[in-house]
Each structure stands twice: as C-alpha cells, then as structure tokens.
Amino acid sequence: MSNSAAMPTADVLETPSGKGATDENFPVASVLITARLRPHVKRFYAFARAADDIADNPALDPAEKLRRLDAFQTALVGEAAGPDCAAQLHDSLTCTGVGNRHALTLLQAFRQDAVQRRYPDWDALMSYCALSAYPVGRFVLDLHGEAPGDDVDALCAALQVLNHVQDCAADYRLLDRVYLPGDWMAEAGTGASALNAEACSPGLRRVLDRCLDGCDRLLDQARPLASRLRAPRLGAEVALIQSLGRRLAGRLRRADPLAGHVGLSALDKMAGVGAGLLRLVRR
Numbered sequence: 001m002s003n004s005a006a007m008p009t010a011d012v013l014e015t016p017s018g019k020g021a022t023d024e025n026f027p028v029a030s031v032l033i034t035a036r037l038r039p040h041v042k043r044f045y046a047f048a049r050a051a052d053d054i055a056d057n058p059a060l061d062p063a064e065k066l067r068r069l070d071a072f073q074t075a076l077v078g079e080a081a082g083p084d085c086a087a088q089l090h091d092s093l094t095c096t097g098v099g100n101r102h103a104l105t106l107l108q109a110f111r112q113d114a115v116q117r118r119y120p121d122w123d124a125l126m127s128y129c130a131l132s133a134y135p136v137g138r139f140v141l142d143l144h145g146e147a148p149g150d151d152v153d154a155l156c157a158a159l160q161v162l163n164h165v166q167d168c169a170a171d172y173r174l175l176d177r178v179y180l181p182g183d184w185m186a187e188a189g190t191g192a193s194a195l196n197a198e199a200c201s202p203g204l205r206r207v208l209d210r211c212l213d214g215c216d217r218l219l220d221q222a223r224p225l226a227s228r229l230r231a232p233r234l235g236a237e238v239a240l241i242q243s244l245g246r247r248l249a250g251r252l253r254r255a256d257p258l259a260g261h262v263g264l265s266a267l268d269k270m271a272g273v274g275a276g277l278l279r280l281v282r283r
Contacts, residue, residue, distance in 0.1 A: 013083050014053065014054070015059075019049065019053070025162070026159055026241050027244075028041065032234075033234065033237055034233050034234075037143055040143055047085045047103060049085075051106065052110060055111075062114045062115050066111060066115075069111055072086045072107060076089060077104075078090050096143060098139065098143055102138050106136075109131035110132075112131065121184075122181045122214060125181055129156070129157040132160060133156035133157050134157070141229075144231045149228070151222045151228070152225055154218040154222040155242065155245070157218050158219045159241070161179075161214060162252065165211050165257060166252060166257055166263070168208070169195050171195075172196065180207050180208070181207070184207045184210050185203075185207050188203035195258065199256055199258055200257075204258075208252070208257070212252055219242065219246060232279075235279055236277065239278070240273060240275055240276030242275070244272040248263070251265075
C-alpha cells in the first residue's frame with residue numbers, strides 16, 4: 001500500500017458533527033467584537049470545532065484520530081495540504097501576526113482526548129484546561145494586542161468545566177470519557193457508571209457541586225478581566241461571557257444534567273447581552 005493511502009485525503013479528513021458556533025453556550029465573535037477582527041476569531045473557532053469533532057468521533061479509533069490531527073497540524077504550519085479550516089487559519093495567523101502556538105496547544109488537547117478517558121484529580125483537570133481552554137482566551141487577547149494574565153486563563157477554565165458538567169452524561173455514554181476528578185468521585189462513594197443513570201445519585205451530585213464550586217472560584221479570579229482590557233468592545237464581550245458563566249453555573253446547581261439538557265435560557269442570554277452593553281456604555 002502506498003503512503004498516500006495510509007492517510008485520508010484532505011477532503012475527507014474532517015468528520016463534522018453538525019455543531020456550530022450558534023450551538024455553543026458562550027458567544028463566538030459576537031457583534032461586540034470589532035468587525036475587522038471577527039473573521040479571524042471565526043477561523044480559529046472553525047479550526048477548533050473541526051479538530052474537536054475528530055477527537056469526539058466515536059467511530060474513529062485513537063490511532064486514526066491522531067493521524068487526522070497530525071494532518072491538521074501539518075496544514076496549520078504550512079508544511080502540507082490539509083483541511084481547509086487549517087489552511088485558512090494558517091493564512092489568518094500569517095495576516096494578523098498572532099502566530100500558531102495557541103492552535104498547536106489546542107491540538108495537544110485533542111490528541112489527549114483521543115487517548116485519555118479519565119482524570120484522577122482537580123489538578124489533572126486543570127492541566128487539561130491549560131491545553132484545551134487557555135489557548136482560546138490567549139488567542140483572542142493576542143489578536144487584540146492585549147496583555148495575557150491569570151484572569152483570562154481562569155475564565156476559560158471555568159467555561160470549560162461548566163461544559164464538562166453540562167455534558168457529563170453524554171461524554172460518558174457516547175465516549176466513555178469522564179471529566180470529573182476521580183478522587184472526588186471515590187470520596188463520594190460513586191463511580192463513572194453513575195453517569196449512566198437517569199438522575200444524579202447523592203454522591204454524584206456532591207461531585208458536580210464541588211466542580212461548580214471550583215468554577216465559582218475561577219470566575220471570581222477572572223472578575224478583573226473585563227475592566228483591565230484596553231479594548232472597550234472586547235471588555236464588553238468578556239462581561240457578557242462572565243454573566244453567562246455565572247448563570248449557567250447557577251442552573252447546573254439547580255437542575256440535574258443526567259435527567260435532561262441544562263442550558264441557558266433566552267432570559268439568561270438577554271441578561272448577558274445587557275451586562276456586555278452596560279460595560280461598553282460605561283467605557
């Protein structure tokens with residue numbers, strides 16, 4: 001068999017899940033973002049979405065996922081042809097001068113998703129967030145010429161863990177993947193199989209609430225971010241996201257993610273937009 005037959009061609013590398021920016025909990029390049037920068041944020045998202053779909057595809061084995069993600073990387077760095085989303089992000093990064101380090105870090109997270117299904121403790125989960133969440137915020141700040149900081153990392157990690165809590169049942173049932181600290185589950189007298197129930201057991205509920213406590217601490221750490229940014233429109237976007245994060249955390253405390261989808265309501269989203277606009281007016 002030839003080498004070319006070992007790797008899917010560029011037009012079949014991607015395995016779209018059908019999920020897009022409008023399906024996310026938090027806005028992707030909303031109208032609050034400066035118009036000239038919005039296309040670059042969207043290209044970064046498209047790349048991340050396509051790579052994530054590969055890592056989360058239950059029909060692909062780990063080795064195949066890794067091969068496809070390698071092809072994303074070679075296209076991203078301009079070494080070979082590959083998926084359009086990677087080539088377009090390469091062009092975008094070249095145009096803006098941001099560099100590809102954040103996208104390369106994201107690929108490390110997706111490679112980890114392909115082979116790792118459990119996290120032993122909160123620190124291990126935060127190490128995963130450093131690969132899967134931090135790069136998103138750092139890219140957006142670099143794009144705007146803003147300084148990095150622990151506050152943006154904390155915000156991104158909080159949003160990532162909120163998504164994990166929201167999707168804990170689907171992650172386990174479809175991918176046998178658990179983003180809940182293993183030591184907390186052991187202390188609560190529960191295990192991964194509890195995620196297959198129709199409702200949270202008392203032990204699993206305690207674990208989810210501990211994760212949400214961690215999210216609250218991260219959101220507290222991220223509170224100064226919107227105020228310190230020089231770009232008023234980006235500050236407004238951050239205020240919007242912070243508001244939605246708080247509201248989603250509250251909903252996940254009050255509802256059971258095993259019993260059904262727990263998401264933001266239209267009122268939550270309107271309140272988030274209001275928080276963003278208020279921040280913009282004040283600036």
